[in-house]
Amino acid sequence: MEHRDEKKSPRKNTRSSDNKTTRQKPVFKKSNFNKDKKSSKPFSKNNDDSMRLNRYLANAGICSRRQADDYITSGVVTINGKVITELGTKVLPGDVVKFNNESIKQERKVYILLNKPKDYITTAEDDRGRKTVLDLIRGACRERVMPVGRLDRNTTGILLLTNDGEMAGKLIHPRSNKKKIYHVFLDKNIKIEDMKAISTGIELDDGFIKADDISYADPVDKTQIGIEIHSGRNHLVRRIFEHFGYKVIKLDRVYFAGLTKKALPRGRWRFLTPDEISMIKMGAFE
Numbered sequence: 001m002e003h004r005d006e007k008k009s010p011r012k013n014t015r016s017s018d019n020k021t022t023r024q025k026p027v028f029k030k031s032n033f034n035k036d037k038k039s040s041k042p043f044s045k046n047n048d049d050s051m052r053l054n055r056y057l058a059n060a061g062i063c064s065r066r067q068a069d070d071y072i073t074s075g076v077v078t079i080n081g082k083v084i085t086e087l088g089t090k091v092l093p094g095d096v097v098k099f100n101n102e103s104i105k106q107e108r109k110v111y112i113l114l115n116k117p118k119d120y121i122t123t124a125e126d127d128r129g130r131k132t133v134l135d136l137i138r139g140a141c142r143e144r145v146m147p148v149g150r151l152d153r154n155t156t157g158i159l160l161l162t163n164d165g166e167m168a169g170k171l172i173h174p175r176s177n178k179k180k181i182y183h184v185f186l187d188k189n190i191k192i193e194d195m196k197a198i199s200t201g202i203e204l205d206d207g208f209i210k211a212d213d214i215s216y217a218d219p220v221d222k223t224q225i226g227i228e229i230h231s232g233r234n235h236l237v238r239r240i241f242e243h244f245g246y247k248v249i250k251l252d253r254v255y256f257a258g259l260t261k262k263a264l265p266r267g268r269w270r271f272l273t274p275d276e277i278s279m280i281k282m283g284a285f286e
Contacts, residue, residue, distance in 0.1 A: 049092060049093050050090035050091060050092050051090060051091050052088060052089070052090055052091075053068070053072060053077065053079070053084060053088075053089045053090065053091055053097075054068035054069050054072065054087070055068075055166065056091045056097060056106070057071065057072075057077070057097075057099065057104070057165065058164075058165035058166040058169065059106055059109075059164070059165065059166060060097075060104045060105065060106055060107060060163075060165070061107060061143065061144060061145070061146070061162075061163030061164065061165050062099055062104060062165055063165050063169075064165050064166065064168060064169025064170075064172075064173075065165070065166055065169055066169055066173075067165075067169070068165075069087055071099070072084060072085060072086075072087060072089070073085055073087065076099060076100050077097070077098070077099055078097070078098045078101075079091060079095050079096070079097055080095055080096050081096070107143045107163055108143065109162065109163060109164045109277075110140075110141045110143045110145055110162060110163050110164075110271070111160065111161075111162045111164065111167075111271060111272035111276075111277055112137055112140060112141075112145060112160070112161045112162065112269050112270070112271060112272070113158065113159075113160055113161075113259055113264065113269060113270055113271075113272055114133060114136060114137060114158075114159045114160075114161060114268075114269040115156070115157065115158065115159075115261045115264045115265065115266050115267065115268055115269070116133055116136075116151055116155075116156055116157060116158075116159045116267075117136075117156055117266045117267045118153075118154055118155075118156050119131065119153060119154070120132060120133050120135070120136065120153065121133070121153055122147045122149075122150040122151045122152075122153075122159065123147070123150075124146060124147075130153075133147055133159060133161065134161075136267060136269065137161065137269050140269065143163045144163060145161040145162050145163045146161060146162070146163070146168065147159055147160070147161050148160040148161065148162060148167075148168045148171050148172060149171065149172045149232065150234075151253060152235065152238075152251070154251070155251045155252070155253065156250075156251070156252045156253070156266065157182075157183075157251075157252045157253030157254055157256075157261060158253050158254065158255065158256045158259055158260065158261050159253075159256075160256065160257075160259065160272075167280065167281060170283075171257060171280070172232060177230040177231065177232075178230065178232075178256065178257040179212075179228065179230055179255065179256075179257065179258075180228070180229055180230070180232075180253060180255060180256050181226065181227070181228045181253070181254050181255035182226070182227050182228075182229075182237050182251055182252065182253050182254065183217055183224070183225075183226055183251075183252040183254050184217075184224070184225040184226070184227055184237060184241065184248060184250075184251055184252075185223060185224055185248070185249045185250035185251070186223045186224075186225065186241060186246045186247065186248060186249060187223070187246060187247040187248075187249055188223060188246065189222035189223055190222060190223070190225060190241075190244075190246060191244075194244045194246075195214050195215075195225070197244070198210065198211050198214050198227070198240060198244075199211050199213075199214050202240070202243055204239055204240070204243060205239075206233060209229075209231060209233070209236065209240065211227050211228060211229055211240070212228045212229060212230060213226075213227070213228040214226070214227045214228070223249075225241075227240075228255075237251060238251065257280055258276070258279055258280060259272075259276065259280075
């Protein structure tokens with residue numbers, strides 16, 4: 001009996017007289033805490049306050065990172081008055097960066113979704129005085145946004161505009177292959193065998209192409225087609241149907257990289273939601 005009591009005695013002493021358990025407090029590693037604090041600073045990358053110059057230009061909405069490298073090597077970018085041509089150069093807080101002799105700075109990122117109407121040019125300005133998509137969003141923001149990719153003058157539908165050059169570059173890069181869905185109106189009924197051929201694949205002047213999906217958009221009207229593709233080649237949808245002798249009367253992009261024109265009338269625009277921005281950056285929509 002005495003032997004068993006001696007074994008129990010350490011357990012009785014684990015609580016103090018005021019019934020509080022004497023437990024070891026958790027230890028937080030100081031290095032991890034400091035690392036988290038530092039990551040919240042602007043321009044932070046690899047635990048310092050610098051940023052690669054091509055990324056700086058892209059974040060300022062000047063261009064994509066890939067285009068920035070070309071601008072840097074061509075000698076049109078300066079830091080603190082010095083022409084920079086070396087790739088990998090870093091920008092520090094307080095540095096004065098100029099592009100074509102104009103100072104640039106980091107701006108808040110703006111993402112605008114536009115339901116483009118017909119007869120508007122997808123560009124910042126037009127030397128022939130034609131209307132551009134920027135005329136439709138005039139006054140929406142102070143930041144200078146640019147269209148992501150292009151829609152033909154007579155093509156309507158979803159168009160993204162932003163000053164986030166890095167995101168824009170990823171979306172329009174040939175390797176991105178973002179999903180696009182078009183509503184096509186033809187000059188005559190399309191034959192079912194032609195639709196099957198488009199689905200199987202055809203050879204155009206610039207190479208082989210096939211639709212990811214194609215179907216009638218209207219159960220009665222056989223001139224209306226829905227087509228899904230990932231390629232971003234110029235005038236591709238029109239050329240696909242012209243290959244079979246059809247003329248595209250009307251072309252409307254209804255889906256791009258997870259974005260649709262739902263509740264967005266023709267000619268109107270809206271800002272993307274935080275969830276939409278996050279999903280696009282994560283590449284959730286292909």
